[in-house]
Amino acid sequence: xxxxxxxxxxxxxxxxxxxxxxxxxxxxxxxxxxxxxxxxxxxxxxxxxxxxxxxxxxxxxxxxxxxxxxxxxxxxxxxxxxxxxxxxxxxxxxxxxxxxxxxxxxxxxxxxxxxxxxxxxxxxxxxxxxxxxxxxxxxxxxxxxxxxxxxxxxxxxxxxxxxxxxxxxxxxxxxxxxxxxxxxxxxxxxxxxxxxxxxxxxxxxxxxxxx
Amino acid sequence: xxxxxxxxxxxxxxxxxxxxxxxxxxxxxxxxxxxxxxxxxxxxxxxxxxxxxxxxxxxxxxxxxxxxxxxxxxxxxxxxxxxxxxxxxxxxxxxxxxxxxxxxxxxxxxxxxxxxxxxxxxxxxxxxxxxxxxxxxxxxxxxxxxxxxxxxxxxxxxxxxxxxxxxxxxxxxxxxxxxxxxxxxxxxxxxxxxxxxxxxxxxxxxxxxxx
DNA sequence: ACGACGCTACCTCTTTCGGGGTAGCAGGGC
DNA sequence: GCCCTGCTACCCCGAAAGAGGTAGCGTCGT
Numbered sequence: 001x002x003x004x005x006x007x008x009x010x011x012x013x014x015x016x017x018x019x020x021x022x023x024x025x026x027x028x029x030x031x032x033x034x035x036x037x038x039x040x041x042x043x044x045x046x047x048x049x050x051x052x053x054x055x056x057x058x059x060x061x062x063x064x065x066x067x068x069x070x071x072x073x074x075x076x077x078x079x080x081x082x083x084x085x086x087x088x089x090x091x092x093x094x095x096x097x098x099x100x101x102x103x104x105x106x107x108x109x110x111x112x113x114x115x116x117x118x119x120x121x122x123x124x125x126x127x128x129x130x131x132x133x134x135x136x137x138x139x140x141x142x143x144x145x146x147x148x149x150x151x152x153x154x155x156x157x158x159x160x161x162x163x164x165x166x167x168x169x170x171x172x173x174x175x176x177x178x179x180x181x182x183x184x185x186x187x188x189x190x191x192x193x194x195x196x197x198x199x200x201x202x203x204x205x206x207x208x209x210x211x
Numbered sequence: 212x213x214x215x216x217x218x219x220x221x222x223x224x225x226x227x228x229x230x231x232x233x234x235x236x237x238x239x240x241x242x243x244x245x246x247x248x249x250x251x252x253x254x255x256x257x258x259x260x261x262x263x264x265x266x267x268x269x270x271x272x273x274x275x276x277x278x279x280x281x282x283x284x285x286x287x288x289x290x291x292x293x294x295x296x297x298x299x300x301x302x303x304x305x306x307x308x309x310x311x312x313x314x315x316x317x318x319x320x321x322x323x324x325x326x327x328x329x330x331x332x333x334x335x336x337x338x339x340x341x342x343x344x345x346x347x348x349x350x351x352x353x354x355x356x357x358x359x360x361x362x363x364x365x366x367x368x369x370x371x372x373x374x375x376x377x378x379x380x381x382x383x384x385x386x387x388x389x390x391x392x393x394x395x396x397x398x399x400x401x402x403x404x405x406x407x408x409x410x411x412x413x414x415x416x417x418x419x420x421x422x
Numbered sequence: 423a424c425g426a427c428g429c430t431a432c433c434t435c436t437t438t439c440g441g442g443g444t445a446g447c448a449g450g451g452c
Numbered sequence: 453g454c455c456c457t458g459c460t461a462c463c464c465c466g467a468a469a470g471a472g473g474t475a476g477c478g479t480c481g482t
Contacts, residue, residue: 014298014319016326020231060298087225087271087298108225115227153428166412168468180468182430188470198438199469200411201377207418364458379438391438393460399440409468410439423482430477439468445461452455 005032006123009050011043011069012036012058012085017108021056024112031119040064040072047078054103054123059086059093067093070100081122094133104128151193159186163199164206216243217334220261222254222280223247223269223296228319232267235323242330251275251283258289265314265334270297270304278304281311292333303365305344315339362404370397374410375417 008025010033012018018036025031035050037043039061047055055073059066070082081103086093094105104122106115107130118128152160162172173183187199196202219236221244223229229247236242246261248254250272258266266284270277281293292314297304305316315333317326318341329339363371366387373383384394398410407413 014228015321015323016231016235016319017225017228018231019235019323020227020229020233022231023234024227024230108227110226112226112230155429163411164415166407166409166415168409170468178429179431181432184469185430188472191470196377197470198377198379200374200414203411203414204375204377204418207415366459381438389459390461392462395439396460399442402440408440425482426480428477428479431475433473435470435472437468437470440466442465443463447460448458450455450457452453 003030005030006054007032007034007050007052008119009034009043009046009052009055010036011038011040011046011055011061011066013038013061014058017058021115024115025119028116031116040066040069043069044072044076047073047080048076051078052080054081054083054119056083056085056119059084059088059097067096067100070097070102074101083119083122083128089130089133105133106130107132152190156186156190156193159183160190160202160206163187163190164203166203214241216241217265218243218245218261218263219330220245220254220257220263220266221247222249222251222257222266222272222277224249224272225269228269232326235326236330239327242327251277251280254280255283255287258284258291259287262289263291265292265294265330267294267296267330270295270299270308278307278311281308281313285312294330294333294339300341300344303368316344317341318343363401367397367401367404370394371401371413371417374398374401375414377414 008031010018010021012021015038018038022033022036025033034052035046037046041064043055043057046052055078057066057069061069064072066084066086070084073082082101083104083106084093084097084102085106085108087108089107097105104118104127106118106128110118110130122128158176159172162175167175169183169187170180173180176183187202190202191197191199194202194205196205219242221229221232223232226249229249233244233247236244245263246257248257252275254266254268254275257263266289268277268280272280275283277295277297281295284293293312294315294317295304295308295313296317296319298319300318308316315329315338317329317339321329321341333339369387370383373386378386380394380398381391384391387394398413401413402408402410405413405416407416
């Protein structure tokens with residue numbers, strides 16, 4: 001390898017984890033850790049200062065998390081590769097990261113040898129994703145909650161609100177002046193549109209999505 | 212240092228994290244990593260085989276988590292030190308660990324040098340706790356509204372959490388390894404204690420009262 | 423005028439919930 | 453020793469929920 005090694009920036013709030021990755025990477029001739037950061041703000045500064053070829057970015061950080069950091073990196077016209085590297089396989093995080101042009105999403109429970117290989121592939125321009133995320137990605141692409149959520153009719157939104165306050169079909173039917181059977185029809189349609197299978201899940205959805 | 216070094220067992224499901232800790236510890240003459248494990252079951256085997264002076268035990272692991280592993284270590288009459296080492300500062304985990312005679316509870320975001328120091332203190336017989344946990348400990352000891360208002364047992368809190376995530380009795384029963392019937396008993400008791408009349412109201416209560 | 427959509431109502435059917443009860447078995451406190 | 457609590461498991465039974473279907477009746481847009 002006569003060429004200059006690829007430069008890397010490690011971003012993780014756990015010093016021990018940074019050390020583990022660093023030690024792993026330093027065994028490789030073609031990879032070099034040029035900087036570390038323990039939070040998103042430092043990461044932005046380091047990125048600007050060192051302009052690394054690739055940033056390995058933990059998502060779960062206090063203050064500025066990985067997704068936010070990625071967003072700001074892109075806004076700052078950072079042109080290197082960014083690999084998300086986290087323990088969480090939350091669908092939202094994965095899809096958000098990919099939408100923000102992350103160059104990959106790796107889970108921390110992978111084997112060290114795999115990480116090195118994935119880093120090289122990412123530096124080569126490939127999109128690298130942990131195999132364990134296939135299911136997550138598949139479900140994300142299927143029409144589910146967030147996609148159809150706002151397609152709820154006015155009536156259905158009323159009903160959902162009442163579900164989320166704990167009412168039964170009979171109660172909310174009385175309150176709305178409709179029969180229990182009709183209430184059930186609305187509930188059924190809500191469940192279909194939200195992609196859930198019980199009024200309880202619908203209620204959780206409603207409570208988590210602001211109203 | 213003419214004495215034999217203290218022997219350590221690292222337990223963490225993240226290979227990278229193990230590597231980081233190992234490399235850190237191997238710089239010290241008086242500390243020696245004699246084995247690693249990536250899950251609780253392996254940890255139990257390794258503990259029996261190598262009888263390390265101290266086990267550094269991650270809590271967040273698939274299959275058998277750290278708390279459960281600690282419990283079984285104590286049941287197996289393991290006499291060495293056990294330090295919980297995790298990212299989570301969940302009050303429940305901390306108090307459970309201490310009740311199970313853990314010799315310390317450290318957070319992963321600590322500085323490497325601190326870790327070494329804490330390991331030595333633990334090996335010396337001291338109880339070591341991350342400073343960041345003082346607030347958690349304080350609130351755990353104080354009879355707060357939430358603790359007494361509900362009177363929910365540990366199991367009931369688990370079940371309530373699952374209710375609040377939308378699970379049915381059958382599902383949460385499977386997840387907890389208990390029968391659907393038993394799950395129903397827990398749910399019934401929860402409803403009584405909370406003074407509500409449906410799992411949905413219980414879920415709303417749980418989501419509104421922070422968890 | 424016609425179709426699409428939303429709201430209403432009813433039907434059947436299976437599964438799940440919620441409220442009772444009894445009971446064995448572990449652990450901790452007296 | 454004994455009792456009390458918590459966890460487990462089972463029983464019955466009525467009510468509610470969820471998944472199908474059909475259908476009348478509005479409104480809106482083409």
